Amino acid sequence: MEVRNRLMNVLVTGGAGFIGSNFVFYMLNKYPDYRVVCLDLLTYAGNLSTLETVMNNQRFRFVKGDITDKELVANLFKEERFDYVVNFAAESHVDRSIEDPSIFLKTNILGTQVLMDASRAYGVKRFHQVSTDEVYGDLPLDRPDLFFTEKTPIHTSSPYSASKAAADLLVQAYNRTFKLPITISRCSNNYGPYQFPEKLIPLMISRALKDDSLPVYGKGENVRDWLYVEDHCAAIDLIIHRGKDGEVYNIGGHNEKTNLEVVKTILKELDKPESLITYVKDRAGHDMRYAIDPSKARSELGWEPTTSFDEGIKQTIKWYLDNRSWWENIINGDYQKYYTRMYGSREGATA
Ligand code: NAD
Ligand code: DAU
Numbered sequence: 001m002e003v004r005n006r007l008m009n010v011l012v013t014g015g016a017g018f019i020g021s022n023f024v025f026y027m028l029n030k031y032p033d034y035r036v037v038c039l040d041l042l043t044y045a046g047n048l049s050t051l052e053t054v055m056n057n058q059r060f061r062f063v064k065g066d067i068t069d070k071e072l073v074a075n076l077f078k079e080e081r082f083d084y085v086v087n088f089a090a091e092s093h094v095d096r097s098i099e100d101p102s103i104f105l106k107t108n109i110l111g112t113q114v115l116m117d118a119s120r121a122y123g124v125k126r127f128h129q130v131s132t133d134e135v136y137g138d139l140p141l142d143r144p145d146l147f148f149t150e151k152t153p154i155h156t157s158s159p160y161s162a163s164k165a166a167a168d169l170l171v172q173a174y175n176r177t178f179k180l181p182i183t184i185s186r187c188s189n190n191y192g193p194y195q196f197p198e199k200l201i202p203l204m205i206s207r208a209l210k211d212d213s214l215p216v217y218g219k220g221e222n223v224r225d226w227l228y229v230e231d232h233c234a235a236i237d238l239i240i241h242r243g244k245d246g247e248v249y250n251i252g253g254h255n256e257k258t259n260l261e262v263v264k265t266i267l268k269e270l271d272k273p274e275s276l277i278t279y280v281k282d283r284a285g286h287d288m289r290y291a292i293d294p295s296k297a298r299s300e301l302g303w304e305p306t307t308s309f310d311e312g313i314k315q316t317i318k319w320y321l322d323n324r325s326w327w328e329n330i331i332n333g334d335y336q337k338y339y340t341r342m343y344g345s346r347e348g349a350t351a
Contacts (some may be wrong), residue, residue, distance in 0.1 A: 007035040009082050015051070017196070039076065047196075063076060075201065094160045112129065127171070128185070195331060216260060221258055255296075
């Protein structure tokens with residue numbers, strides 16, 4: 001208890017997932033005077049083995065629980081008296097939201113409300129909502145001059161992005177109505193260590209390593225703006241400490257690639273043939289292009305991405321090669337059933 005009282009106390013929800021776990025490591029490494037509490041339900045996307053290296057760290061505590069559980073959340077806030085709350089916990093996969101939206105609405109919207117109510121009741125320096133560039137909808141492929149700014153209207157395409165947008169609006173409402181100190185970050189596609197192998201990059205790496213077919217949706221022309229996960233963590237660190245109360249910050253590093261370019265880069269790095277690529281039925285409502293204008297984060301916070309896509313994709317592939325057991329354990333479990341369900345009807349079909 002004495003150790004705790006002298007330290008800044010940060011709640012990281014969803015810290016057993018991809019970006020949340022990278023943020024836990026980032027904060028514990030960077031701030032010796034910070035304590036980090038991770039609240040995570042350990043859904044299919046959460047993996048306690050990811051946090052193995054910090055489990056015995058005196059400045060880290062793991063709590064298994066649901067952000068929609070009011071009583072559990074209130075008790076945790078009462079006990080811990082958090083300084084900062086960073087909300088990563090979410091259902092995060094677009095394809096799953098098309099299959100069944102309900103859990104997305106519950107976790108992503110109601111969970112955010114429960115966390116904000118506790119933040120109000122127990123007083124926090126800052127509630128930070130980790131949002132996404134998907135709240136802006138998409139941009140056309142033939143207008144490379146267009147980018148998402150913080151002023152771009154919210155215009156969502158999938159149940160996932162609609163749930164994230166709803167949460168963003170609620171966060172802004174709590175700021176205006178209840179004066180809850182908040183910030184929101186809207187980041188582009190992340191990649192790096194510990195990403196669940198249902199997302200494009202780890203899915204393609206893990207399947208290519210097994211010489212399995214690589215399911216590219218539609219023609220593979222959709223564009224995503226890729227950011228190495230540590231650059232996202234650095235941006236959130238700057239926002240919670242230096243960002244202005246009530247503000248939204250777009251985060252992205254101008255690394256636009258078509259899906260086909262990404263898949264071909266992975267195949268080249270792994271020395272695997274392009275014949276593994278299989279064009280499958282397109283995602284319903286598939287956003288064409290995401291592209292972030294990060295100039296506000298640059299000018300107001302001095303944020304700059306440090307890892308180029310060329311470097312980051314090599315590091316990521318190496319991580320998946322060096323940590324086979326991490327993703328093989330996932331793939332051998334329930335995920336196999338998900339893959340068959342999700343792609344069984346897609347194989348062979350084209351856009
Ligand atoms: P992820 O799916 O890898 O991890 C989500 C984590 O949240 C998991 O550990 C899961 O167990 C936990 N969780 C889910 N429901 C919960 C609940 N009810 N209570 C407590 N914990 C729960 O997700 P990610 O890719 O790391 O994304 C993290 C956040 O960043 C999300 O809010 C997402 O919308 C946002 N985001 C992601 C990206 C990206 O490219 N992955 C980009 C921009 C923003
Ligand atoms: O932009 C930020 C968002 O990025 C986050 O908010 C989401 O949580 C995160 O999942 C991600 O969403 P995307 O839908 O862009 O990511 P995903 O990895 O699912 O897909 C990336 C692109 O690759 C997209 O155009 C769909 C395509 N794709 C994806 C899969 C899984 C394929 O062609 N084949 C696939 O098998």
